[in-house]
Amino acid sequence: MTLARVEDRRLVTGRGRFVADLVEPGCLEAAFVRPRVAHADLAGLDVTVARSMPGVHAVLTADDLGGVDDVPALFGGDDLPPWRPLVVDRVRHAGEPVACVVADDRHRAEDAAGAVVPDLRELPGRPDAATALAADAPLYDGHRDVVLDQELGEPVAEATWADAAVVVETDLRQQLLAPTSLEARAILVRPEPGGLTVWCSHQYPHALRDGLAAALGLDTGAVRVVVPDVGGAFGGKSPTFPEYVVVAVAAQRLRRPVRWVEDRTEALWAATRGRGQAQRLRMAADAEGRITAIDLHVDAAIGAHPVGAGIPVQTGLAASGAYAVPEVHARIRAVLTTTAPTFAYRGAGRPEAAYAVERGVDLLARRLGLDAVELRRRNLVRDFPHDTPTGRRYDSGDYAAALDRALELLEPDTWRAEQARRRDEGGRPLGVGVACYVERSGGEPGILEEYAVVEARGDGGFVAGVGTSSTGQSHETVFPALVAGVLGVAPDRVRLVEGDTAAVPEGHGSFASRSLQMGGAALHGAAGALVVAARERAAADWGVDVAHVGWDGGTLRSGERETSVAALAPLCAEHRFSSPPAFPYGVYGAVVEIDPELGSVDVLRLVAVDDYGTVVDHGVVHGQTLGSLTQGLGQALYEDVPLDADGVPRLEQGLLDYLLPTAAEIPPLRLDETAVPAPDNPLGAKGAGEAGCIGVPPAVVNAVADALDGVPGADPSLLAMPLTPATVWNALWGGAR
Amino acid sequence: MGWGPVKPPPFDLVQPGTLVEALVALDAEPDAAVLAGGQSLLQDLRWRRFAPPLVVDVGGVAELRGVTVDDDTVRLGALVRHVDLERGAVPGPLGTLLAETAGWIAHPPIRSRGTFAGSLAWAHPAAEWTAVAAALDAQVELASRAGYRTLPAAEFLHGPGATARRPGELIIAVTLPVLGEGTATGVAEHRRTHASFAHVAVVAAVDTEGDEVVRAHLGVAGAAPTARRAHAAEEALLDGGGPAAAADAVGEDIDPVEHPHADVDYTRHVAAVLVRRVLERLLDGDREAA
Numbered sequence A: 001m002t003l004a005r006v007e008d009r010r011l012v013t014g015r016g017r018f019v020a021d022l023v024e025p026g027c028l029e030a031a032f033v034r035p036r037v038a039h040a041d042l043a044g045l046d047v048t049v050a051r052s053m054p055g056v057h058a059v060l061t062a063d064d065l066g067g068v069d070d071v072p073a074l075f076g077g078d079d080l081p082p083w084r085p086l087v088v089d090r091v092r093h094a095g096e097p098v099a100c101v102v103a104d105d106r107h108r109a110e111d112a113a114g115a116v117v118p119d120l121r122e123l124p125g126r127p128d129a130a131t132a133l134a135a136d137a138p139l140y141d142g143h144r145d146v147v148l149d150q151e152l153g154e155p156v157a158e159a160t161w162a163d164a165a166v167v168v169e170t171d172l173r174q175q176l177l178a179p180t181s182l183e184a185r186a187i188l189v190r191p192e193p194g195g196l197t198v199w200c201s202h203q204y205p206h207a208l209r210d211g212l213a214a215a216l217g218l219d220t221g222a223v224r225v226v227v228p229d230v231g232g233a234f235g236g237k238s239p240t241f242p243e244y245v246v247v248a249v250a251a252q253r254l255r256r257p258v259r260w261v262e263d264r265t266e267a268l269w270a271a272t273r274g275r276g277q278a279q280r281l282r283m284a285a286d287a288e289g290r291i292t293a294i295d296l297h298v299d300a301a302i303g304a305h306p307v308g309a310g311i312p313v314q315t316g317l318a319a320s321g322a323y324a325v326p327e328v329h330a331r332i333r334a335v336l337t338t339t340a341p342t343f344a345y346r347g348a349g350r351p352e353a354a355y356a357v358e359r360g361v362d363l364l365a366r367r368l369g370l371d372a373v374e375l376r377r378r379n380l381v382r383d384f385p386h387d388t389p390t391g392r393r394y395d396s397g398d399y400a401a402a403l404d405r406a407l408e409l410l411e412p413d414t415w416r417a418e419q420a421r422r423r424d425e426g427g428r429p430l431g432v433g434v435a436c437y438v439e440r441s442g443g444e445p446g447i448l449e450e451y452a453v454v455e456a457r458g459d460g461g462f463v464a465g466v467g468t469s470s471t472g473q474s475h476e477t478v479f480p481a482l483v484a485g486v487l488g489v490a491p492d493r494v495r496l497v498e499g500d501t502a503a504v505p506e507g508h509g510s511f512a513s514r515s516l517q518m519g520g521a522a523l524h525g526a527a528g529a530l531v532v533a534a535r536e537r538a539a540a541d542w543g544v545d546v547a548h549v550g551w552d553g554g555t556l557r558s559g560e561r562e563t564s565v566a567a568l569a570p571l572c573a574e575h576r577f578s579s580p581p582a583f584p585y586g587v588y589g590a591v592v593e594i595d596p597e598l599g600s601v602d603v604l605r606l607v608a609v610d611d612y613g614t615v616v617d618h619g620v621v622h623g624q625t626l627g628s629l630t631q632g633l634g635q636a637l638y639e640d641v642p643l644d645a646d647g648v649p650r651l652e653q654g655l656l657d658y659l660l661p662t663a664a665e666i667p668p669l670r671l672d673e674t675a676v677p678a679p680d681n682p683l684g685a686k687g688a689g690e691a692g693c694i695g696v697p698p699a700v701v702n703a704v705a706d707a708l709d710g711v712p713g714a715d716p717s718l719l720a721m722p723l724t725p726a727t728v729w730n731a732l733w734g735g736a737r
Numbered sequence B: 001m002g003w004g005p006v007k008p009p010p011f012d013l014v015q016p017g018t019l020v021e022a023l024v025a026l027d028a029e030p031d032a033a034v035l036a037g038g039q040s041l042l043q044d045l046r047w048r049r050f051a052p053p054l055v056v057d058v059g060g061v062a063e064l065r066g067v068t069v070d071d072d073t074v075r076l077g078a079l080v081r082h083v084d085l086e087r088g089a090v091p092g093p094l095g096t097l098l099a100e101t102a103g104w105i106a107h108p109p110i111r112s113r114g115t116f117a118g119s120l121a122w123a124h125p126a127a128e129w130t131a132v133a134a135a136l137d138a139q140v141e142l143a144s145r146a147g148y149r150t151l152p153a154a155e156f157l158h159g160p161g162a163t164a165r166r167p168g169e170l171i172i173a174v175t176l177p178v179l180g181e182g183t184a185t186g187v188a189e190h191r192r193t194h195a196s197f198a199h200v201a202v203v204a205a206v207d208t209e210g211d212e213v214v215r216a217h218l219g220v221a222g223a224a225p226t227a228r229r230a231h232a233a234e235e236a237l238l239d240g241g242g243p244a245a246a247a248d249a250v251g252e253d254i255d256p257v258e259h260p261h262a263d264v265d266y267t268r269h270v271a272a273v274l275v276r277r278v279l280e281r282l283l284d285g286d287r288e289a290a
């Protein structure tokens, strides 16, 4: 089934309502003062001129935030350094806000922000985990720089390494990425008597409600968070950011609505990053190509505030890949660095794992002289549920079927023949790469539940409320149709309510590919519960046994008696769905050609076969695959936040320096799905949001490495993402030119 | 006043209707900025790279419009846009070169506003037009209340974002030499995505008699603080060395700076490859895409 997207007419005709579009009488605009140093003592901050400038209502600094609590930690470790909403005495990443100007409009706010004079004494920075681990003093006095050091699985036995036919070992790098949603962060706060109404471009409104309430010392009931249209999030919009706390404080103090709309420059400098791992991978296999051990050591650069310190644990949890491997061990360290916080970015820890494992499988295959696809096939998990050594229970699948389908679409034999021809007769190096992945969708304990409520109204309509919050995932299209399907009514009789904490009392938002899997299942349950409640009510009214009351598209019948559910209104039913996570999986393939002189990579074909369990709307899922695989290409080939020696981003020209793939970069695609239902989900659904970010990078890099294999003197180990032409050129010449 | 997507510092705006009015306005405020296509100026203002007290929008100045062709030269008025050249506003081999070059600049919305003269004034080291200007010894016509002067591109273009333009001066036109009917022209460019700036761009215009190269114009952008005419490479070509010798020699013409994603050696190598490829295309009829 593919439904026409209900939200498209509004969004593509410019009638979407984003935070920046809201008209709130008397609203002031905020701008932040963001020094472009990575690490410096803030010895003073002169705001006198700024405060006196025309149109300026307030210039807030850390001194004004004495009564405000720390920015709430999403990640609950012990001994975490405090995160103050504005810098108190030390800037720890470029763009960290030291002051906030609130003015009549953004122009004046920026004029005044430019007049704030911070007295900065620069300190050496720590752009990456290795530099941070070597630093002599901690980044925060009295707090450890390694905020998380976790082992998953049992250490691999020495004998396993010793007995293996081959052991491969490699260092891999996950560059820092900027999530770059079309709309960056945005918030508008209106003070209310005793509380706040907050409009925010957010993924997790209930958490923002709780976070703001905690920081400001309010009851959660006093804060209402409303999420209007959102121009993408990709993981970067779940936290309670310091800017949000400051804007809320400003609104309270000034008794005026205050808005902050992050611009692209701010986002590239100071918003959360994704990935950012240094990995050391060790893998062993026996002579038949059975993988016997995987050991993955991750040092994650988590930036100056450990809001995302839990993300790299995902990498460890996923360290088995799609394979049945007897011994798997991961050690994950999250290290404070002088960069903007690293947080979830589409895939959030799984792309990092898939990349390491799939690069490792190719290295094993080369060493064993085995075909890399064959080696994968021999190791795929075949029996479900499957418990991995690092603590995952893979729920269901037919991984080999996905591999077969991917090979049909990839046609590796044809390309291999062409590759051989070119290696003999000359021609641009050509390579074929494959990658398998298994990821986790739905979330982790604590958010593996969702709330929904369905109400029958007196006008014959239904209102469906759910705790997810769309940031572009077509909820308005899919969810009413889903509820209507259970009720047996036309979809246009069902109105969806979400993204408003006043309308939906609880919820966990939209991330971890959880909307359909968790929210859809909750709605499914609530709609079913409404039918039951209606039948019970009719049975009581009529004095008959509920078993004799039938439901037919909103009409209740028992013998001669009949009533519309509207006549029973108000009637509503809630449902709280909870389940273990689900494990989507798939196989990606890439064929690449390299310009041997310039190092440019041309992707000639990209194949994706994903299994998202039962698919509810093919159009929506197809869109998710396209979007995520494009971002996967971005990581493989283009995107990177280059840093100077201290950790200051080198992005002076904004998006002219941070290269995003555009429509012109999308290669010829061959996409398909398999659909093995999720056993723990009433819809059979698994999450479908992140696959391409996970599958594409290893497939493309494996293909480039394969192409280099045929070039005398080339050294594929010099490949690192993004595969810029200069990087590929350097690897082509084995670093020798 | 509400929030707007563009957040420049405060400035006054004048929109003169004649050249004289424009020059008077520029004369009155030495720190004034000229607004032509706005495709770079607005971005710089939004980023608050500088804060001109006055912006002089020359879009309404009729004297700056149009292309004038005579026997030896083609004069591009300062308001001639990328898209005009892309669509063939200039005849002959020069027009072919300009049209091909324009197609490499940014993407269509930017080409429909950005101007040739504005590109030279902005002086981005990798701007395609600066390579054309350097290769062909373009003459940049500057006017101010004090009078007129003309500078060759090599003297006008100084470095990233820097030119010989003095306060109060306006580029009114850029003049290029007409290329002979037999001149072969071409562009070779290397960049990372379709919409990104060039890493290196090479433009070439070559005349041959038999197998011999008798005239050569080579310009390289992206491999030095500003675009340069590749004299050493041209020399190698005129000496009969062919594309390979020109590629070897271009190293003497350039002076790359380090990029976050490309070191100096790589950039040197790219410039040499592009020089060779574009010349092979022009001289050997080798049509391999550069």
Ligand SMILES: Cc1cc2nc3c(=O)[nH]c(=O)nc-3n(C[C@H](O)[C@H](O)[C@H](O)COP(=O)(O)OP(=O)(O)OC[C@H]3O[C@@H](n4cnc5c(N)ncnc54)[C@H](O)[C@@H]3O)c2cc1C
Binding pocket: A656, B033, B034, B035, B036, B037, B038, B039, B040, B041, B042, B043, B078, B104, B105, B106, B107, B110, B113, B114, B115, B116, B117, B118, B119, B121, B122, B124, B126, B127, B128, B129, B165, B169, B170, B171, B172, B195, B196, B197, B198
């Ligand atoms: C996303 C993007 C991608 C781009 N990609 C490319 C690319 O690939 N290649 C490329 O070459 N360019 C690129 N550009 C720049 C574009 O070509 C600009 O149009 C050009 O650089 C400036 O021309 P303009 O007419 O828009 O000048 P404006 O933006 O109006 O002005 C630019 C500067 O020149 C000055 N100026 C303009 N005209 C005159 C004049 N007549 N006399 C004196 N001073 C003047 C202005 O004061 C200002 O300082 C890109 C721009 C963007 C936004």
